Amino acid sequence: MSSVIAQTRFSILDRSRVREGHTAAEALRDTVRLAREAERLGFHRFWVSEHHGVPGVAGSAPTVLAAAVAGATRSIRVGTGGVMLPNHRPLVVAEQFGVLESLFPGRIDMGLGRSVGFTDGVRRALGRDKGAAEDFAAQLQELLGWFRGTSPTGVHARPAEGLTVPPFVLAMGEGADIAARAGLPMVIGDLRGREKMRRGIDHYRAHFRPSLWASEPYVVVSGSVAVAATPEAARRLLLPEAWSMAYSRTHGTFPPLPPAEEVERRTMTAKERGFYEAGLAGHIAGTEEQVADELETLLKETGADEVLVTTSTHDQEALLDSHRRLASIAGQVRATG
Numbered sequence: 532m533s534s535v536i537a538q539t540r541f542s543i544l545d546r547s548r549v550r551e552g553h554t555a556a557e558a559l560r561d562t563v564r565l566a567r568e569a570e571r572l573g574f575h576r577f578w579v580s581e582h583h584g585v586p587g588v589a590g591s592a593p594t595v596l597a598a599a600v601a602g603a604t605r606s607i608r609v610g611t612g613g614v615m616l617p618n619h620r621p622l623v624v625a626e627q628f629g630v631l632e633s634l635f636p637g638r639i640d641m642g643l644g645r646s647v648g649f650t651d652g653v654r655r656a657l658g659r660d661k662g663a664a665e666d667f668a669a670q671l672q673e674l675l676g677w678f679r680g681t682s683p684t685g686v687h688a689r690p691a692e693g694l695t696v697p698p699f700v701l702a703m704g705e706g707a708d709i710a711a712r713a714g715l716p717m718v719i720g721d722l723r724g725r726e727k728m729r730r731g732i733d734h735y736r737a738h739f740r741p742s743l744w745a746s747e748p749y750v751v752v753s754g755s756v757a758v759a760a761t762p763e764a765a766r767r768l769l770l771p772e773a774w775s776m777a778y779s780r781t782h783g784t785f786p787p788l789p790p791a792e793e794v795e796r797r798t799m800t801a802k803e804r805g806f807y808e809a810g811l812a813g814h815i816a817g818t819e820e821q822v823a824d825e826l827e828t829l830l831k832e833t834g835a836d837e838v839l840v841t842t843s844t845h846d847q848e849a850l851l852d853s854h855r856r857l858a859s860i861a862g863q864v865r866a867t868g
Contacts (some may be wrong), residue, residue, distance in 0.1 A: 536861055539830055540575040542574055542578065542751075543578070544578040544580060544841045545562045545590075546579075546580045546590055547580070547588060547770075548843040550771075550788045551788060551793075551845065553803070556595045559589050559590070566607065568851055568854065570606060575607070577604070577608070578611055581614055585858065586785065587775055588785065601631065601634070606638070607638070609640070611640070612718065613642035613699070614641070614643055614644070616667060616670045617645055617647045617667060617670060624641075626688055626689070626690075629690040629696075631696075633690045635822040640697050641697065643674070643675065644701035644720060650784075667705075667709060668709045669829075671698075677692065678692060678695070678696065682692065697716070699751070701719075706731075707731040707734050708735075712738065713744075714742025714857050716744075716748075717732075718839060720841070721730050721753065721813060721841075722752070722754030722755065723809075723813030723814065729752040732750055732752075735750065739789070750837070751835065751837040751838075752829065752835040752839070754839075755816070755843075758817070759816075759853060760818065762816070762817045762821065764849075765821075765853070768791070768816070769816060769844070770794040770795065770811070771788035777804075777806035777807040781800070788845045819859065822857070829865075840857065
């Protein structure tokens with residue numbers, strides 16, 4: 532087994548997915564429980580996400596949830612994947628991360644994205660439109676300026692000013708170019724579009740400008756990784772998310788995750804089936820040996836510094852088992868590499 536896995540950091544992004552038959556409150560508590568397990572297993576960082584008005588996602592306030600996660604853990608890095616900067620004033624974001632860093636010094640990451648809402652209704656409720664994302668680069672510079680105390684307003688962000696909270700750019704579309712020009716670490720996904728991912732990484736590395744925040748490129752690749760005793764069991768982990776994604780593409784709303792056995796029984800239209808099958812393709816899934824081989828290929832192709840695992844499923848115990856098996860893959864390589 533190659534030592535390339537041993538040289539790579541592994542982290543988890545949990546989107547606090549609501550499961551059929553369970554509440555949003557349970558989903559949030561599951562996130563905190565998973566963070567504790569991730570820390571015990573030796574994952575490098577644990578991130579939470581921002582979604583608004585989505586029935587199947589409980590994580591709508593990432594800095595609040597990050598505070599709960601950091602308070603429930605002791606050493607793992609905690610952050611956001613990400614705060615959607617166009618939805619907020621940069622000063623307020625700086626203040627929130629300043630508070631987090633003050634409470635949990637040396638453990639907080641600031642992952643930032645440029646999405647402006649899942650639907651037109653959500654965007655209207657947030658007071659934003661699709662054009663807000665076009666100002667992301669300027670919003671990013673304003674945010675970083677609050678930490679350096681360089682705002683032309685004469686206002687100072689308290690307690691953020693003077694603190695160092697590592698920023699990451701979630702690269703979707705133009706994100707790779709923005710991350711490169713800003714000299715920031717980049718998070719790029721998903722694993723289903725490998726060629727597009729590689730082009731984004733190549734562009735980022737070729738155009739990277741060293742900054743106060745990062746002296747050289749740093750690439751985090753993100754996507755679903757499912758590990759189980761058999762290939763069939765690993766694939767079943769992916770079924771609930773694939774069905775929910777197919778439903779959202781055909782009905783305009785992202786539902787709670789159903790159990791895998793229900794997904795297998797459901798009748799789908801041809802359009803739904805197409806999205807569903809596409810949603811199952813391209814992920815890394817299988818036994819420990821299969822996943823190790825696929826990870827090795829991915830890391831050699833991308834030269835990534837870190838893998839951010841984004842797997843969601845209905846069966847929480849199976850998800851925990853998958854993360855344990857993934858940690859075992861990395862741990863065994865490190866022990867023998």
